[in-house]
Amino acid sequence: MREHAHGGAQPPEDLLGQETIKELVREAYRAVVGTTTGVAERLYDPEQLARLPRGAVEQALGVGNPVRAAGLQPGEVVLDLGCGGGIDTILAAHAVAPGGRSIGLDMLPEMLEVAARHAAEAGVANVEWMLGEMEAIPLPEASVDVVLSNGVINLSPRKSRAFAEIYRVLRPGGRMVVADIVVDEDLPPEILTSAAAWAG
Amino acid sequence: MAERVFASKVQKVGFVDIQRGEELPFGVDECEQYPLFTPELIALMRRLIPPERQATVARSVIFSARKP
Secondary structure: OEEOOOOOEEOHHHOOOHHHHHHHHHHHHHOOOOOOOHHHHHHOOHHHHOOOOHHHHHOOOOOOOHHHHHOOOOOOEEEEEOOOOOHHHHHHHHHHOOOOEEEEEEOOHHHHHHHHHHHHHHOOOOEEEEEOEOOEOOOOOOOEEEEEEEOOHHHOOOHHHHHHHHHHHEEEEEEEEEEEEEOOOOOOHHHHOOHHHHHO | OOHHHHHHHHHHOOOEEEEEEEEEEEOHHHHOOOOOOOHHHHHHHHHHOOHHHHHHOEEEEEEEEEOO
16 A cells, blocks of 8 residues: 555555556557667676567566576476566576477567567577466466566556466466565655556 | 565465565666656656665565465
């Protein structure tokens, strides 16, 4: 809960509807045109960057390096929530080969098209692309070994639901590795009432 | 989202072995590279957040957890 500018702790959902938040996120990310490598160069190892097509590097909008932290093993099935341009999905596909596969899930079909093109350029074949939302993952129960997400959970207006879905699709013993933004101190109210803050 | 809220939500759905890994400072300069942070919002952040805090308005953290 966050202290609202006008007083009283209220969940963001009460002030900005869930669908409104989702639409803000969709619009913002649909408009993304990757033109910088700054985010990727800050977060990824040179060895990882060398395995990626330039487009995937330029469209990186994560906030960490969950693939490096996940300790992926050959044969594992990985789900990348909110895959965007596909950078983590592609890196995960490399890490779980041979025998494993990497699934990129995104709510924007245009992002999935771009990600699939990047994967083809990277020469990875053990990838699948799936249209859907993290609050209703279109996969069966206990079907993946590892769920990754990178700067995505914060964009959900229903974070508990997203975590419950991650839990549902993981096999017993499976793991979740999530990179995301946390804030410890209150920011000025004018910033907290922005769309970016409501999404986070 | 505050870190304790994040951990609490993860724990409530049943995850165990919740761990915090790599952490990076996340400042206004970093925010500027993400689509939800409009130029107007970035300008507001630069104006309202004290300069000494602008490089560390948030942190990016890697959390891991396991399904038992």
